[in-house]
Amino acid sequence: MENERTKDLIIEQRFHRAIIGQKGEKIKEVRDKFPEVIINFPDPAQKSDIVQLRGPRNEVEKCAKFMQKIVAEMVENSYSVSVPIFKQFHRNIIGKGGSNIKKIREETNTKIDLPAENSNSEMIVITGKKANCEAARNRVLAIQKELANITEMEVSIPSKLHNSLIGSKGRFVRSIMEECGGVHIHFPTEGSGNDKVTIRGPAEEVAKAKQQLLALAEEKQTKNFTAELQAKPEYHKFLIGKGGGNIRKVRDSTGARIIFPYCR
Numbered sequence: 001m002e003n004e005r006t007k008d009l010i011i012e013q014r015f016h017r018a019i020i021g022q023k024g025e026k027i028k029e030v031r032d033k034f035p036e037v038i039i040n041f042p043d044p045a046q047k048s049d050i051v052q053l054r055g056p057r058n059e060v061e062k063c064a065k066f067m068q069k070i071v072a073e074m075v076e077n078s079y080s081v082s083v084p085i086f087k088q089f090h091r092n093i094i095g096k097g098g099s100n101i102k103k104i105r106e107e108t109n110t111k112i113d114l115p116a117e118n119s120n121s122e123m124i125v126i127t128g129k130k131a132n133c134e135a136a137r138n139r140v141l142a143i144q145k146e147l148a149n150i151t152e153m154e155v156s157i158p159s160k161l162h163n164s165l166i167g168s169k170g171r172f173v174r175s176i177m178e179e180c181g182g183v184h185i186h187f188p189t190e191g192s193g194n195d196k197v198t199i200r201g202p203a204e205e206v207a208k209a210k211q212q213l214l215a216l217a218e219e220k221q222t223k224n225f226t227a228e229l230q231a232k233p234e235y236h237k238f239l240i241g242k243g244g245g246n247i248r249k250v251r252d253s254t255g256a257r258i259i260f261p262y263c264r
Contacts, residue, residue, distance in 0.1 A: 083137050
């Protein structure tokens, strides 16, 4: 009893099922290797990352190191990259009878998932070790490049304008992509401070999308001007007018957004 100890391992819940195995066969191998150690996984409903080990001190430590090694390998193999490929080229990437995609999977040791045929998504998701994913990504992009005059261009647009260019639920950027032959426009992660926007697609359509994106950015930049006017609070109601009539006329004639301070 004095030699017994309990150890909590922090293992992300997303890995629990993979460690256990579909029918518990993988965790059985670990338990067979360390028969004196009791391994308890939390109930999936608990949303807990704590896996508890209990048994003789030395065996618990050995089991903990063994399981941490398993998790490290899983993390290394769970890198994922999404590659936008024009829908019409998916069948070429798959190849006759799936020959192309099978070859890329085997030679790069990656998992490659394509969207369903009836899906509007163009994203091909590649999962595996980072270097392998990049190799598979390059192979997939090379196939697309052979089939079309695909080019990639970076446009510098102030990051503060990115959200307004994307629009609510992506409607602005989506309309440009659809109008320009389905080019892909990629904005950097929000908050990164990166100004570089990437446009990829057929050369002529990329140039067209660049022009539209810069025109929209210029429009948003112009509309971003702000001016403050001082007016006594007791006069605000006259500026607004009955039922908002006065301020509505000003807004309609100038296109400006006018905000009054909140008054109790």
